[in-house]
Amino acid sequence: MTSSGTNPATGPPMDGARADSARNGGFGSAAWELLLPAAEAPARRRGRALQSALREAVRSGRLVPGTRLPSSRALAADLRVSRGLVTEAYEQLTAEGYLRSGRGAGTWVSESVRAPALGARDRAPRAPGVRVDFRPGTPDLSLFPRTAWAAAHRSVLARLPHASLGYPDPRGLPALRDALAALLSRRRGVAADPERLVVCSGVAQAMTLLGFALHGRGMGAVGVEAPGSPEHCELFASAGITAVGLPLDAEGLAAEPLVRSGVRAVVTTPAHQFPTGIAYSARRRNRLLDWAREVDGLIVEDDYDGDFRYDRAAVGALQGLDPEHVAYTGSVSKSLAPGLRLGWLLAPAAMTEEIIARKRTMDLGNPAVDQAVLADLIVRGGYDRQLRRCQRAYRERRDTLTSALTEHFPGTEVSGIAAGLHAIAELPERYGPEPVFLARAAGAGIALRPLSACGGVTHEDGAVRLVLGYAHLAPHEIETGVRLLADSRRCRVFI
Known part of the structure; x- marks a missing residue:
């Protein structure tokens, strides 16, 4: 098989314990995926949490019968817990029939367990x-960090001032806006001013808010990538704006069709175009910014999966190059869960107050406790x-x-x-x-x-x-x- 992009990565070199895990049936990466929340539980509950996580992984079918588990030493090193905790978990689940073991033969998922469909x-x-x-x-919803979220929720409720439970600032909780501004600046190269950052109900609401703002400025059409996300067209249509499909080439959104279209706003996914997967070239990114300055227009940057990079360095956000001509949107829908309905929007200064006013009339702001929990997760x-x-x-x-x-x-x-x-x-x-x-x-x-x-x-x-x-x-x-x-x-x- 050939690839028009880079070849799949095998990942960074493994240390001894992780290499041992990989030899033991390839469970090393799965151990992190399935058991890390248990390893982060409070010390007095860590052993029971580890047993529960292993039991549920077998019962649900995520660890299929016949899977060989890593040695207790390797798994303990992977999870950074004591070897005794892992040994005790293996022994308990073997006694219950979820696992089987033999002298010198390792530990395996028992064939007697029947997983759901x-x-x-x-x-x-x-x-x-x-x-x-x-x-x-859709991301894997079973990876949602339930233990960490629940712990942060308890901690937040214990210290959240009573006043924070009133009607929130429509821009979002100040603590979350500060945390997001620091995160986006560090990870994505965004020029993030907390005072201009608006917490939204996902990227969908961010696009709708921008649509209303553009419509209020007399814009009746917005350019969208073709191929691209069908949802963009629907969201702008709800604000009374027509979507105009614009073609791509190997470097990103084609410049000449964009100029000929006459639109003054365009929605893009420059870090990882959906669905083609290309990253806009540096030349095309600069040309796009030049176009926005020439027509006094707006580039809407949907950074829907900007944190997931495997074979190359992350491409920084376009917004960092010209915050007054690029509106930046993102969310936790791919990293945590879309059901949280937590996202963000950074718009040019000239549009910010109008967007905040529209957000206030839409829903009076996002739930304060969920915002505080996300802020806690980011900061810690x-x-x-x-x-x-x-x-x-x-x-x-x-x-x-x-x-x-x-x-x-x-x-x-x-x-x-x-x-x-x-x-x-x-x-x-x-x-x-x-x-x-x-x-x-x-x-x-x-x-x-x-x-x-x-x-x-x-x-x-x-x-x-x-x-x-x-x-x-x-x-x-x-x-x-x-x-x-x-x-x-x-x-x-x-x-």
Whole structure:
């Protein structure tokens, strides 16, 4: 398999304990993914939390029967807990029948455990008949740091002043705006003034707020990337603004069609374009900024997955180069959970007060306690730990996807995999035509999103081009889904 981007990374070199874990059935990365919250529990409850986390991982099917666990020494080093805690957990779950062990043979997940149906737990709801859902846009909700969030919640409630429980500042809790400004400046190179930062109900509300502000300035149209996120068009339409699709080339949004369109605002995903996965070149970023200055326009930067980079250094935010011509949006929907409805918007100074006023009339501000909990996680380092944890898990899943495609669909070209939570897979013509391929996949219970569904893409050849989300799927689900796709080629369909 070839790639139009960089090749999948194998990750940084492992220390001795982690290498030991990898040799013991490849559980080293999974140990971090599944058990890290238990390792962060208070010392007096850590042993019980570790046992509970292991038990639930086996019961839910995330550790499948026959999986070999790492040695107690390796797992203890990975989690930075005492070896005795791990040994006690192994012994307890062996006594309960979840694990099995033999002298000198290691510790294994017992074959006697029956997990619930695939994807029945801790996954987003699926349509009836869907066995594996490769559609992009959702993180793994089971990675949400419940223990850390609950601890921060208790701590926040114990010290939050009574006055903070009143009607909040529509911009957001000052403590969260300060924490976010420091975080975005450090991690994404954003020029972040806490006084201009508005906490929103995700990027969706940020786009809607910008739409109303642009409409109030007499703008009736906004440019959007094509292909791009269909949600952008819908959100601006709700504010009375028409979306104009603009084509891309290998460097990003094509400059000449943008100029000819006559729009004075454009929505972009320059760090990791959705869905193609390209990062805008430095030349194209500069040209885009020149255009905004020439027309006194606005670039809306949707940094939807800016923290997830695997094979290259993170690309800094465009907003840091010209805060008065770039509005910056982001959220915790990919790093924590979309259900929190917590995001942010940094707009040019000339628009800030209008946006704050609109936010006030929309909802009077976001819930104060949730904002305080997120601020606590950021300030105390819990949010950075969560990002590292997700990065490890998602890199493993990306590599699982590319390996499975190589095995079952030889000749597939995969791109956009150096960053983010999805990949573009272009299957050779022999697997097409695309309508037949999609119909067979649906018949096998595999939910897919073709690249053509993202707009701005037309092709008359027989190739199949897919946007494959992998972050929300466990490695064994990814392998199962790709195998079922391969098996579905033998099915007859009528279109």
